[in-house]
Amino acid sequence: MxxxxxxxxxxxxxxxxxxxxxxxxxxxxxxxxxxxxxPEPDAVGTYAKGADVSWVTEMEAAGRKFFNSAGEQQDLFKILKDKGINTIRLRVWVNPASGYCNTADVLAKAKRAKAANMRVLIDFHYSDTWADPGQQNKPAAWANQDFTTLKASVRSHTVAVLTTLKAENIIPEWVQVGNETNDGMLWNDGKASVSMKNFAELIQAGYEGVKAVDPASKVVVHIANGYDNALFRWIFDGLKANGAKWDVVGMSLYPTAADWSSKNTQCLANMNDMVTRYGSEVMICEVGMPVTEAVACRDFIKDIMAKNKSLANNKGLGVFYWEPQSYNSWNGYKLGAFDDSGKPTVAMDAFLP
Structure with missing residues (x-):
């Protein structure tokens, strides 16, 4: 016994x-x-469920408030985190007239993201205002520079902003070198249809600037219309042929309730091609859908996340909603994911575990 x-x-x-x-x-x-x-749910290396909230400081200054699903007023970053968002994307303009999205404003928002234990994606527009497929205007301060000086300005601006963040112990996990550069950036010098070589050299200048501050930050080249494989092959074949480097292929995708399923199918084919053709990781840097189509938007986001996650060797990195917190047609924008009372719509439920 x-x-x-x-x-x-x-x-x-x-x-x-x-x-x-x-x-x-x-x-x-x-x-x-x-x-x-x-591991922590938002630890480095986990799937990025993101939101670009670059308008937040401007909205708050105008008196806009944000509410959780129960109608309780809360800080936007907490509301988003409770909806599953673990990463914040922030655009950077060089010398914007309003001051919003300049280095100081970006730092203030990045600090809030860090305090919320969220990761950060920095999006350089290399402009004083919006850069997108329809406009890629040089900052006023760079307008008359020769091309050699322009490349130096891209590098130094990249280094300066990222160094400011690093001084506050904020290291972006990803950095976009340009925004929706479907035909290059910093027109006309860097217009891809005019000189793919110039565009590649500008991308490389940004790439080198990012890596000089922290080699671990991944460089994203971002193109709109994620379903358009011919466009992506043209851009990335051109960049590769001209010696430019990148780590991640970034995409935008803005479908409607009527076509999101077919667009997602096309986008998946394009994503798989980017992986096999270049060995790149892939991120959907922007998504959105009319706020009136919230249920369809939820289904769209869940589906595109599943498709992005399905890429071979874990090459799918994440999906970001663009300015979900914009409501009551803030700045005329109607593709947000908060209703007119300032609460998240069911579209944001797509990011919940």
Missing amino acids: NMFIKYIKGIKGFALLVIMILASVGCKKTIKGETQLY
């Missing part, structure tokens, strides 16, 4: 030891001291 009791006690002791080891491996203390399961 004594031997049996010792045997039982030995089993219990061994089991207790195993439990203690598993607990020490499976849990960790956060900076604040709370115990949290490991």
Whole structure:
């Protein structure tokens, strides 16, 4: 009987030891001291569920407030995090007339993202205002520079902004070198249809600027119309042929309730091609749909996330909603994911676990 009791006690002791080891491996203390399961849900390397909220400081200054699904006023970053968002995307303009999206404004928003334990994607427009497929205007301060000086300006501006963030211990996980550069950037010098070589050299200048500040930050080249494989092959074949480097292919995708399924299917084919053709990782940097189509938008986002996650070798990195918090047609924009009372629509439920 004594031997049996010792045997039982030995089993219990061994089991207790195993439990203690598993607990020490499976849990960790956060900076604040709370115990949290490991890995953290928004740790580096996990899938990015993102939102571009670059308008937030301007909206707040205009008196706009944000509310959770229960109608309680809260900080936007908390509302988004409670909806599953773990990454914030922020655009950077060089010398914007309003001051919004300049370096200081970007830093203020990046600090809020860091405080919320969110990751950061920085989006350089290399302009004083919007850069997109229809306009890629040089900043006023760079307008008369020769091409050699223009490349130096791209590099130095990239370094300056990222160094400012790094001084506050904010290291963006991803950095876009240009925004929706379907026909290059910094027109006309960097217009791809005029000189793919020039465009490639500008991309390379940005790439080198990013890596000079932190080699771990991944460089994204971002093109609109993620369903258009011919466009993506033209851009990335051209960049590769002219010696430009990148880490991630970025896409925008703005379908409607009527065509999102077919657009997602085309986008998946394009994403797979980017992986096999260039070995690139792929991120959907912008999505959106009319706020009146919230149910369809939720289904669209869930589907495109599943398709992005399906890429071989975990090459699909994440999906970002563009300015979901814009409501009541803020600045005339009607593709947000908050209703007229300032609460998230069901579209944001797509990001929940």
